[in-house]
Amino acid sequence: MRRITYQEALVEAIREEMSRDKRVFILGQDVGMFGGFQQSTKGLWEEFGAAGRVVDTPISETAMVGSCIGAAMMGARPIVEVMAGAFLPNAASPIANDAANVWYYTVGKAKAPMVIRTKYGWGPYQDSSQNWEAWFVHVPGLKVVMPSTPYDAKGLMKAAIRDDNPVLFFEHMYLYHGVRGEVPEEDYTVPIGVAEVKRPGKDVTVVAAALMMHRTLNVAKELSKEGVEVEIVDPRTLAPLDEETILDSLKKTGRLVVVHEGWKTGSVSGEISARIAEDGFQYLRAPIVRVGAPHMPFPFAVPFQKAFVPHEPRIKEAVRKVLAY
Amino acid sequence: MNLSQEDLLAMYRYMVVAREMDRAICKATGKWHPTSGEEGAIVGMYYRLREEDVIAPHYRGSIIGYYMRGASLHKILAGILGKETGYNRGRIISKCGPPEFNAVGWLHSNVGPQIYLGTGAALASKVMGKNYVTLVSFGDGTSNRGEFHESINMAAVLNLPVVYVCQNNQYAISMAACRGLGCHTVADRAAGYGIPGMEVDGNDVLAVHQAVRGAMERAREGNGPTLIDARTFRVGGHWIADPEVYRTREEAEEWKKRDPILLFEKKLMERGDLTEGDRERIRLAAEEEVSLALKQAEADPLPGEELLGADDIFAPSPAGR
Numbered sequence: 001m002r003r004i005t006y007q008e009a010l011v012e013a014i015r016e017e018m019s020r021d022k023r024v025f026i027l028g029q030d031v032g033m034f035g036g037f038q039q040s041t042k043g044l045w046e047e048f049g050a051a052g053r054v055v056d057t058p059i060s061e062t063a064m065v066g067s068c069i070g071a072a073m074m075g076a077r078p079i080v081e082v083m084a085g086a087f088l089p090n091a092a093s094p095i096a097n098d099a100a101n102v103w104y105y106t107v108g109k110a111k112a113p114m115v116i117r118t119k120y121g122w123g124p125y126q127d128s129s130q131n132w133e134a135w136f137v138h139v140p141g142l143k144v145v146m147p148s149t150p151y152d153a154k155g156l157m158k159a160a161i162r163d164d165n166p167v168l169f170f171e172h173m174y175l176y177h178g179v180r181g182e183v184p185e186e187d188y189t190v191p192i193g194v195a196e197v198k199r200p201g202k203d204v205t206v207v208a209a210a211l212m213m214h215r216t217l218n219v220a221k222e223l224s225k226e227g228v229e230v231e232i233v234d235p236r237t238l239a240p241l242d243e244e245t246i247l248d249s250l251k252k253t254g255r256l257v258v259v260h261e262g263w264k265t266g267s268v269s270g271e272i273s274a275r276i277a278e279d280g281f282q283y284l285r286a287p288i289v290r291v292g293a294p295h296m297p298f299p300f301a302v303p304f305q306k307a308f309v310p311h312e313p314r315i316k317e318a319v320r321k322v323l324a325y
Numbered sequence: 326m327n328l329s330q331e332d333l334l335a336m337y338r339y340m341v342v343a344r345e346m347d348r349a350i351c352k353a354t355g356k357w358h359p360t361s362g363e364e365g366a367i368v369g370m371y372y373r374l375r376e377e378d379v380i381a382p383h384y385r386g387s388i389i390g391y392y393m394r395g396a397s398l399h400k401i402l403a404g405i406l407g408k409e410t411g412y413n414r415g416r417i418i419s420k421c422g423p424p425e426f427n428a429v430g431w432l433h434s435n436v437g438p439q440i441y442l443g444t445g446a447a448l449a450s451k452v453m454g455k456n457y458v459t460l461v462s463f464g465d466g467t468s469n470r471g472e473f474h475e476s477i478n479m480a481a482v483l484n485l486p487v488v489y490v491c492q493n494n495q496y497a498i499s500m501a502a503c504r505g506l507g508c509h510t511v512a513d514r515a516a517g518y519g520i521p522g523m524e525v526d527g528n529d530v531l532a533v534h535q536a537v538r539g540a541m542e543r544a545r546e547g548n549g550p551t552l553i554d555a556r557t558f559r560v561g562g563h564w565i566a567d568p569e570v571y572r573t574r575e576e577a578e579e580w581k582k583r584d585p586i587l588l589f590e591k592k593l594m595e596r597g598d599l600t601e602g603d604r605e606r607i608r609l610a611a612e613e614e615v616s617l618a619l620k621q622a623e624a625d626p627l628p629g630e631e632l633l634g635a636d637d638i639f640a641p642s643p644a645g646r
Contacts, residue, residue, distance in 0.1 A: 025452050052452055058482060063441050063475035070445020073429050074379065076453055078445075094441060097433040103640050105417040105432055110424035111640040141638045164640035192642075 001182040006175045009150035009183050010117075011042050013157035014079060016187065018048055021077060024161055025053040028064060028081030032056035037083045038119060038176050061090035065116055069099045069166070072112040077161065085120030085170070086130045099166035100141030113164045115157070121211055121261055122309040123173030130298060131262030136168050137239045137271060143192050144239040146170040148213035150181040152236055155190025163192060172210040179214065195242035197249065201229035204319050205249040207272055208259040209235050212291075212310060216259055219315045230319060238268055246272070247280045254285035255322040259315055264292035286325035289318045328531070330598050336372050336530055337593060338607050340364040340586050343389045345615045346398070350405055351565050353619060357405075360386045362560035365526075365585030366492045368393070369533025370462060370555070377455070378541070380422070381430040381443025383462040383492050387420045390462075394426040398614065402622040409628035416634065427457075437463065437472040440489070444476040447487035447544075458544045460537065462490040466497020468511045477552065481518040486544040489552045490537060493527060494559035499571040512554035520550050527557030528585040531592075557585070 004012070018024045025048075031041040032054050045054045057064050061082055068078035082088050088095075095116060102112040121129050136144050143165055147153040153171070160167035198213055199220050208216040213234045220230035231249050235241060250256055256276060260269035269290045277288060291310045299308055328336075343364045350357045360367065367386035371393045374380065382390045388401050396412070404411025404419030412423040422428025429446050430439035443461035450457050467473060468491055480487050491511040495502045508514060515522025525536045533555050540551035558580035562569050593599035 023453065027448075055448075055452070055483065057479055058475075060475035060479055062472050063444065063479045066438060066441025066472060067445030067448050067476065067479065070381070070429050070442035070447075071449035071452065072445075073424065073442065074446045074449040076449040093435060094438065097435060098438050098442065100638075101417075101432040104634065104638050105413055105421050106424050107412075107414050107416060107634075108637070108640065110429070113640070143639075163642040165642060 001184060003180045004150055004183050005177055006150045006153050006172070006179050007039055007177055009154035010040065010157055010171060011044070013154040014041070014161070015044060015047065017158055017161040018044070018053060023075065023077040024079065025055060025076065026079040026081065027055040027057055027068060029057055029059055029083050031081050036081065038173065040081060040117070040119065040171070061087050062094060065091035066094035066098065068114050069094055069102070069112050072114040073102060073110045077113050079115045079117060079161065082116060082118040084125060084129070085118050085132055088118050088132050091116070092135065095136065095142065095166070095168065096139045100139045103165065104141060111164050112166045115160045115167050115169050117169040117171055119171045119173045119176065121172040121174060122305065123176070125173060129173055133168070133170055133238055134262060134267045137268055141165070142239060143167040143237065144170070145192060145237045146209045147236060148175070148198070148210045148234050150179065150183050152190050154183055155188055156192065156236065159189040159192050162189065167192065170210070174211055190236065193237045193240045193242055195233050195235045195237070195245035197231060197245065198234045199230065199232040201231035201253070203229050203253055204255045204257060204322055205231050205233060205246065205253045206257045206259060206315070206319065207233045207235060207246055209238070210261065212259045212261050215310070215312050216315055219312050219319065223316065223319060228319070228323065235272070241272065241275065243275055243279065246276060247283070250276065250280050250283045254283055256284065256288045257291065257315070257318045257322055258288065259291040259310055259318070261310060262293055263295055264290055265295055267292060286322045289322050291315055291318045332373070333593060333598050334603065334607070336368055336534070337589055337599065338611065339368045339372065339389070339393055340530065340589065341607055342392070342611045342614065343367060344586060345611045346388070349615045349619050350402070353623070354405065355565060358385050358564050359561035360389065362580065362584060363492060363494055363527070363557045365528040365530040365589070366533050366555040366557045369530040370460060370490050370537045372534050373538070374460060374541070375457070377427070377457040379427045379429060379443065379446040379457055379459040381439040381446065381459060381461045382422065382428065383439065383464055384420045384431055384436065385464065385494070386462070386492060387422065387431060391419070391423060391426055391428055394428065396423055396426050398618040399621045402619050403625050406622055407627060408622060408625040409632060410622070410625040414632060415628035436467045437470040439463065440467070440476045441472050444480050444485060444487055447480065447485040448483065450486050451483070456545065458486045458488065458541050460488050460490065460541065462492050464497065465491055465493040465495060465502040465511055466500060466505060468514060469505055477520070477550065478518050480550045481520045484547070484549040486547070487550045488537060488540040488544055489550060491552070491554045493554050493556045495556070496559050496563065498563040501572070510554050510556070512552060515552040520552060522552045522554065524554045524556065527555035528583050528588055530585060530589050
């Protein structure tokens, strides 16, 4: 099968959905002739620009996201691009206060089918890479996805565009051009809310998404040489969380490590750990261990970043810790 | 603008019903943001919109807009009382626009979101090749918020079919507009976006109507947005229990002399379009309509816990769980 990058997979998904459904349009800063920050909309302007379906906007995150909610309520299916994760809080109110509430408050008479995509995480743009996903996982009425592979990126993007709810789509900056993978040419979707076991194992369950999934894979390969088999569960969707797949894995291994790129306080890793402790305590043979960023602002210098973003040695240490208990 | 006598009397009736609704809600709930004194701006902007046009209303006066678009007074009032018979079945107060009347907005108590939601409705009109125009309204205080600036600038550069009306009642709770705005009027701000800005007497229902309709047709023809500053006055408090220590009683008394209903009555009578008899008949009918709807709403049940809808937060979707 052909191998394409994460970025190519995302753009392909959007192109295919825009061809399939005329109600879909994309809006954001530099999404037009420029082709999107990190080539996130490459080629879309050439194909759909003349029809007015690739809309370049001024730097106005609140109005960009907010207006897409209004457009979605009137029957369009917008994709809005918030260039980088650091800019997402500018649109926090429209996302959390408006988009998330449309269906419930109107008793299903209106809906907000839209995708809010953003590039986040450690990578080439150090000062733009904040991880704000935990804020949005907190909000009822939002779906939050975070793919790790090109296959998942394309399938989840197509599912997100077809979903009748607001979907927050976190695209990892490093993975954008940093990972290639097999992606079929035929139409497929990856269901939202369904995790996947990315590597089977029997000794320890590690839950890890996006870049952390890849780093955990590296660790798993090394530990395998020592006879330790790590099972990696990639949640793929952070909300609604597929707790069942994590619990199924835990029943087998009895040990859980949760690795997440962001901070631990009030976090995705905290939420996953708490839910598993509530619903799967009887399967745990050791306390849950979390790996995350230290509780401090995102630093700049290369050695600082290396120490800040969870990496292989820290993941390996966590796995050893739950095994040693 | 061709308004028949029938139109004029209909506008007058809406104003009287609006005043009566406001009085009844204040009495029934004890917590409400009164609209009294602002009916000229409200009825003027919402009157005779096209059915396909969309409204994204300011919370103060939103229910009058829904009523004028055909929403049931009983259901609106039931929604204000949190009854299960309201449009939103107790999930949110009736300020949240019923979508079946082409209303978007008011999903929470922030004062500016209807500006971006309405701008987005206009964006959908353009992207999907429709012919409808969106009417957005808000207060003077809201014109200081970021979404006002971002949305209107974006609508201007994208040339969207939308009209922005400031229902300028000159107070943002205790902050007088003259202290809260760096410029003289909200209309002055239009220059910053390169769109027309107009000032209109918000207590003159016909002047507001004419300005808004003109701007709506201008937008429909593809000429982009207009910002209208309809200067009126909040004769009551921000909410019922507002002590109003921040302004003089005389200021409100002066404005009461320019009550939009009195001004319109006078004009209609001078023109021979309204008689004393009509006035009395319309007032009594409004009182009866409102009191009947309120009685019905008060008799309706509160929603039981089984209607909470905790599992009804997502639209069913083909893909995924």
